[in-house]
Amino acid sequence: MTTPLRLGIAGLGTVGTGVVKIVRQKANLLAARTGRPIQITAVSARTRDKDRGVSLTGYAWEDDPVKLATREDVDVFVELIGGADGSAKAAAEAALTAGKDVVTANKAMLALHGQELAELAEERGHVIRFEAAVAGGIPVVKALTEGLAGNEVTRVMGVMNGTCNYILTRMEDSGLPYEQVFEEANQLGYLEADPTLDVGGIDAGHKLALLSAIAYGTQVDFHAVELEGIQRISIEDIHTAARMGFKIKLLGVAQMTGRGLEQRMSPCLVPADSPLGQLQGGTNMVVLEGDAAGQIVLRGAGAGEGPTASAVMSDIVEIARGTRLTTFGQPAKHLEKAIPARTSAPAPYYLRMLLTDKPGAMAKVATVLGDAGISIDRMRQTQHDATAAPVVIVTHRTGRDALDTALAALPGTGVVQGEPVAIRIEDV
């Protein structure tokens, strides 16, 4: 096997440039590890004349990624353009139709069109690999597809958006409110052009949908992910949670339940001393739980040139070594759509509300909770002024329906000021 593996790389931003650097600088190492040379034959990007800090000499240039994807001298089309549709998808489809394998970092494209693309690839005997689409440099797609292949996966969890974790940990450390830390993150260039992709949980939701498809052998279904962003997390909740031994994380959870497949990406409380609770700043963490392996925790950089390029390279090396895996760990044509769980599995909840300071106020709240079948584990009144008392309640395990019933009934008590905050406590 001394035939070179020839790459066509579309998209020369941070990640694309990182891949070019690795291919150039580690030619001997890569050839030793794969048994064949890995070469770039052609590249494509929006702007040709731009100093990227790496030479593109010797590579053919294509303005059109679709043309790049279908070139005779390309074996693997490396899609680093981004975006769910548009030229990324057109070029990936063209590559697969023209008999190429595809390596991509595009979580949006796969979360929305992964099933269709996987079927297209597998009908033709080609592969799509996407290690870089989930949790940057952490080899979690491989860990799940290969490492846990002998397991029924019982739960997948993850903090998979570094920007959100940066904002939440920075709020706690600095005591600054969300709006101000958001602005800081923006200044630092941590946010996507459309920041809702980050803080609205969409980007992390894409990643969860991909892991979920592999874990449960179902069609990837981003629209079934229950999404809630971090925009409404207040510094009060972060500090109150901390005093009770918890951290607030934008946590993805996917689990197959008797009621269907549950996929959530939402703020959750986790114990401060758990691996997830200890995760600081922009780092990512994925927790995989299998019936045989138990709990496996993976932690690493979720973004950036080096880590993401490392993940792209791992897929390129896989293909160079002759490994041919199905996109989602099972033939795509056999995957079925999962029935989405109507509500999330029961859990304890954190409730914070402002009570009018008059006799019997707490009794009224307790009665509403009790009537909904919710029992109280812990309660604390955090401070006290003349007119109102902030109260925090940790409930015992309760269904989301019961909680919603109680939340709907609380205003009727006449003692709750404003809207109560309710955040799920995930048992990690």
Add this chain to the structure above:
Amino acid sequence: MTTPLRLGIAGLGTVGTGVVKIVRQKANLLAARTGRPIQITAVSARTRDKDRGVSLTGYAWEDDPVKLATREDVDVFVELIGGADGSAKAAAEAALTAGKDVVTANKAMLALHGQELAELAEERGHVIRFEAAVAGGIPVVKALTEGLAGNEVTRVMGVMNGTCNYILTRMEDSGLPYEQVFEEANQLGYLEADPTLDVGGIDAGHKLALLSAIAYGTQVDFHAVELEGIQRISIEDIHTAARMGFKIKLLGVAQMTGRGLEQRMSPCLVPADSPLGQLQGGTNMVVLEGDAAGQIVLRGAGAGEGPTASAVMSDIVEIARGTRLTTFGQPAKHLEKAIPARTSAPAPYYLRMLLTDKPGAMAKVATVLGDAGISIDRMRQTQHDATAAPVVIVTHRTGRDALDTALAALPGTGVVQGEPVAIRIEDV
């Protein structure tokens, strides 16, 4: 690809039984994930008549594992006998010679004979896979071989013997001395028949040697691992280290330096708030550092039926899917022996000694350290009685040679009672 993959399993202890259970109970799932049925055709163990909690009906029985390994109806020989030599090695060699692939959990065999076995396998186009030999259920062999394939690995670290980590964390929690906790662990069945394999660092050293070979593309060389066990770790050191913000771990470190390949398995201090420092009880953790990926931390169960069987299954699935990897990530015949580093890389050290309580004692110690070129970062005198004062020193980064010079000179001061304790502080 509907030809079944036929397994011959030798060794029906905890792990072997676990593998049989998974193959029986998850036949459909495994077939869906690999595209072909996985079947057990024959088994072998020391005792035939024994209730293992799983039916062996339908499997041929062989008393001799070599016979099992060479049966016509076996495609993959699953070696779960254990032991570096003896029947495990004889059967693995027989299997490879007879045209079978080998899946093994045998770290001792591979750490001592891995190069020879890999050459034998690769000459004949067969594979040896050993995910279960390192860190149980954590897919670290795959993470390193595949996930980091585009990286120069800069360092590999790991807490890879759950028994030692159990003993060290239990000593800290209970305040009991080593001997008593060792006895407890023995009663609980946590120790190997020869406990030196655990507490002497040998078992963990085998694992480190395997990871090191993959990471640096060198021949596996267990004899080059600098080994030190936990037998001399005192409760005083654990408590003193804790007061200074450290935990003591049996830590494996492999790194390629300008002076050669450094492989150490020895007690080290690590910051209490680092992922390694936070690791409690029998859990394992491996830290992989690559020039592109940065630091990746993997955490999970390092032993036990489920986790180890899960790792064995991941290798079986890999073979069933048609993936053919070289044993150590590069063709064995191209691997060279690494030059072992003569001494370990410079590091800060923790020193604890008992000083005779007389004027100028501390000055004498400081002079010895200064003469050896060692500067002091922090010092504390932990308690004080009429005749002697325990003193703890954290040095700045220093070479091992300088440290040894100082340790050799300390008795000559006439103020140091007994032998000083010196433990490396690893920068994790």
